[in-house]
Amino acid sequence: MxxxxxxxxxxxxxxxxxxxxxxxxxxxxxxxxxxxxxxxxxxxxxxxxxxxxxxxxxxxxxxxxxxxxxxxxxxxxxxxxxxxxxxxxxxxxxxxxxxxxxxxxxxxxERGEFTKRAFLNGRLDLSQAEAVIDVIKAKTDSSYKQSINQLKGGLKDKISSLRNSLMEILMFVEVAINFSEDGQEELNTSKVIKDGRMLLEEMSELINTSNKGKIIRDGVNTIILGKPNVGKSSLLNNLLRENRAIVTDVPGTTRDMIEEFININEVAIRLVDTAGIRETDDIVEKIGVERSLELSENADLIIAIFDISNELDEEDHKILEIIKDKKTIVLLNKVDLGSIVAKEEIENTIGEVRIIETSMNHEIGIKELEESIVELFYLGDINMDSDIIISNSRHEKLLRESKQSLSDAIDAIESGIPIDCAEVDLRNSWIKLGEITGESTTPESVLDKIFSEFCIGK
Ligand SMILES: Nc1nc2c(ncn2[C@@H]2O[C@H](COP(=O)(O)OP(=O)(O)OP(=O)(O)O)[C@@H](O)[C@H]2O)c(=O)[nH]1
Ligand SMILES: [Mg+2]
Known part of the structure; x- marks a missing residue:
């Protein structure tokens, strides 16, 4: 400084x-x-x-x-x-x-150093500093509105109010601890438990917004999966409405990941086209295949493509194994060449799943696919301008930890354990909330991580 x-x-x-x-x-x-x-x-x-x-x-x-x-x-x-x-x-x-x-x-x-100084000098709290980078990186109107709301202090105020309620409970308990020896002050346990429970409820509601929050902020992490030549890159191009990826009839055309953002009806999609999954001796392609498998582990959505005009083979069955129990939309592509594969064949293997017949060359089924994605990640009931939503995994983690400590404290009080123990948990809960806004001392390593995501000059 x-x-x-x-x-x-x-x-x-x-x-x-x-x-x-x-x-x-x-x-x-x-x-x-x-x-x-x-x-x-x-x-x-x-x-x-x-x-x-x-x-x-x-x-x-x-x-x-x-x-x-x-x-x-x-x-x-x-x-x-x-x-x-x-x-x-x-x-x-x-x-x-x-x-x-x-x-x-x-x-x-350094990256984010101007904003880091704004935070250290008290102009912004940590949640507002984090919102600055979210505003810069916003890809949709929703993510933009959400981060502007956080920058304005929406989350900061919400956390402050939770902390104030927690402090009231904590003071109650501390007074009881300080005076308990001469028996003047007995802890009103039922009030503490009732207030604590209400607070837990409020925390849960906030935590529950995080699924949607992450989608708003980072987009739906979507992987296109399928064996070579089924039309994965053609799908990417169709959704982007431009010839981004190379499409040829040579199996194994795509070897590296191709990543693009699209915006379908205000749902931001981070779309990754991958190397077709197959056994291969080609070292470059092999690495591509391994990456595709890795990415599908953490994807929010997998779009799995099969060629409807040919019998499913061993490679297709491997892909069905991978997508089992994952959030998937199945496309049966090349329907213009005939329908050999029946929907039931897919359902018999992996159970009920959304299946759409498509033709990338004749733009059949694309609209239906887009509608299905929007339906799966529907955000419509959120008021982006005013609702407080947790969109940052750091905040979510701290909220969960804070809630756990509060819950432990209530359990302790209920079961008659000496209230000193409850006091430690309550204090911990209070500290964790403060780490969201940076009011509790936040470790330097955490700050470094936050600001390293910034661009230079902000
Ligand atoms: N008739 C027909 N051909 C299609 C359709 N979709 C894709 N193709 C053709 O299939 C071939 C492979 O398409 P790509 O989009 O490159 O397939 P891919 O899955 O990305 O293939 P790899 O990158 O090799 O894994 C190309 O010749 C496309 O023109 C379709 O719906 N109908
Ligand atoms: Mg391809």
Whole structure:
């Protein structure tokens, strides 16, 4: 935090403008040393938070024509002195400006370091800092609204309210512990148990939102599985409505994963086309096949494709084994070439499953597939603007731990175990909730992990 950090905040490429930012004690001084305002105007206190027009110079060398904002602490993103330089958006311009700032004493910022400072300086709580990256990465209107809601402090307020209720119970118990020796204060166990149970209920409701929350945030992790040549890549192209993957009649065309995002009716789908599953001696293809199998273990949805125009073979049966007991939609593809495989044949092997007959070449069944996916991951009953939803697995884990501790405390009180034990559990429950917002001390390693997911310059 002693260092002044600098980074390019806009994505690197060709653009109208690019922004280089700096934050820290010497940011203003370094900014002044490279910026020459038009007409040699003075940079005074009056310039605070105003856009100034001028040029960046490295000694006598002109680097770019720019706008610059000098912003004094504490009313900035990081609550530190900050400077933002708006250059032309060429890769060279932004890099040259950044290099110059580094030459004048700034250090290159780590991923998410600006936001980390905003958190450490108390401008955001941890859940809001995490929402910043979610807003940046949002792929659908729902995930965007959800993260804006969290950024506004929706989750923070909810956790605060849970913590306050927990603190009331905790104080009740502590008073009883402190006065119990002279018998003045007896613990009103029935009230503590009743309040505790209500709190448990509230926590459960929140935890229950996490299934949908993860889908909103990360999308439905979907794997297209099938033996070679059944039409997996054709499906990817059909859903994307562009020729993304190579399609040929040579089995084993796709060897590596192809990953794309699609948005079906506000459900974000992370779609992975895989190498066809088969026994093979080709080393590259073999690795592809192993990866396909690995990925299908953790998928939210498997779209398994079979060729309806040919008898199911041993390889198809292996795939049926893999998808058994997993959330699957089965496609019987190439229906335009005839129907040899009956739906019953699939159902007899793996039980009831959604089966759709398709033709990738004649766009048969694609719409039905899209509707089935939306139905499976229906999000309609959530108000994205106001409902508090757990979309982050770190939050979910902490909530579960907090709930477990509270539940242990209630059990202890109910069974007449000395209340000192319950007090430890209650305190633990309170601490775990605080880790969500960062009010309880959060280990440095956890912070590092959170901010390492950020982009540079945010
Ligand atoms: N007639 C017909 N041909 C299809 C259909 N779907 C795909 N094909 C053809 O089948 C061949 C294989 O299609 P791909 O999409 O490359 O199959 P894949 O499953 O990705 O194959 P690998 O990458 O080798 O595992 C191509 O020649 C496609 O044009 C369909 O519905 N009807
Ligand atoms: Mg393919």
């Amino acid at each position: 002693d260092k002044t950090i600098a980074a390019i905040s806009t994505s690197i490429g060709e653009a109208g403008i690019g922004i280089v930012r700096m934050s820290g004690k010497t940011a203003i001084e370094i900014g002044k040393s490279v910026f020459v305002p038009a007409n040699n105007r003075e940079i005074s206190d009056d310039s605070n938070r105003k856009l100034l027009y001028g040029h960046i110079y490295d000694g006598d060398t002109l680097i770019d024509e720019v706008l610059v904002a000098f912003m004094h602490a504490p009313y900035t993103y990081t609550k530190e002195d900050m400077v933002e330089i708006y250059t032309h958006g060429s890769i060279v311009s932004v890099k040259k400006v950044l290099e110059l700032l580094l030459k004048r004493g700034a250090d290159i910022a």
